[in-house]
Amino acid sequence: MKKFKNTAGLVAITLVVATVLFSCSGKLKQAETLNLEETPRQTVDSVFAVQTENGRLKMRMEAPLLERYEKDTVSIEVFPKGFALYGYNSEGLLETTIVSEKASHYTYKSTNGELWEVTGGVVIQNVIQQETMETDTLYWDRFAGKIYTDSYIRMYSRDGFMQGYGMQSDENAHDAVLLRPFNSYSVVVQDTTAVIIDSVNFIGPFIKK
Numbered sequence: 001m002k003k004f005k006n007t008a009g010l011v012a013i014t015l016v017v018a019t020v021l022f023s024c025s026g027k028l029k030q031a032e033t034l035n036l037e038e039t040p041r042q043t044v045d046s047v048f049a050v051q052t053e054n055g056r057l058k059m060r061m062e063a064p065l066l067e068r069y070e071k072d073t074v075s076i077e078v079f080p081k082g083f084a085l086y087g088y089n090s091e092g093l094l095e096t097t098i099v100s101e102k103a104s105h106y107t108y109k110s111t112n113g114e115l116w117e118v119t120g121g122v123v124i125q126n127v128i129q130q131e132t133m134e135t136d137t138l139y140w141d142r143f144a145g146k147i148y149t150d151s152y153i154r155m156y157s158r159d160g161f162m163q164g165y166g167m168q169s170d171e172n173a174h175d176a177v178l179l180r181p182f183n184s185y186s187v188v189v190q191d192t193t194a195v196i197i198d199s200v201n202f203i204g205p206f207i208k209k
Helices: 002-032
Strands: 042-053 056-070 074-079 082-087 094-100 104-107 114-126 133-141 145-155 160-170 177-181
Touching: 094 133
Parallel strands: none
Antiparallel strands: 042 056, 056 074, 056 082, 074 104, 082 094, 094 114, 104 114, 114 133, 133 145, 145 160, 160 177
């Protein structure tokens, strides 16, 4: 009976060891198949970044979450929970805002070129000119200094309303060109005495004469 008991105990220990080894082996196989290019190298919460030029604020960016990926030819920063960008002119005034539900920033290692892709509820505003553009997908080529899209887009300004497919503009949303417009209208007669106030950058009150 003692031999039987010892044998049973040995079998039980062997089964436990085999189970542990099998479990570890399974985890090792999962780790071996992990695709590092699809796994974030870094995650950052509550992103706030600024860019200056000659001591002046040029750009400000805010996002709830940043995920950074590294691939052979490109580095990718993904903002899966939303993104807001604020651009300032040479006088330090807020000029352009871009807001979207998601954004991706590509930096190409061979050329150092940069491309932004913003998607989902994209709203671009030129605060000073009081112009607004709305689309689903927008691209910003920082090397070429332009923004563009092939998607449906709506454009609002003091001069009227335009809609269509495809748009090109400089990176400050100046002189936007709608490529394939339809059912648009413009205001022909304007009140030349009207006073337009930049409510974002305005510091008042007006000086009394």
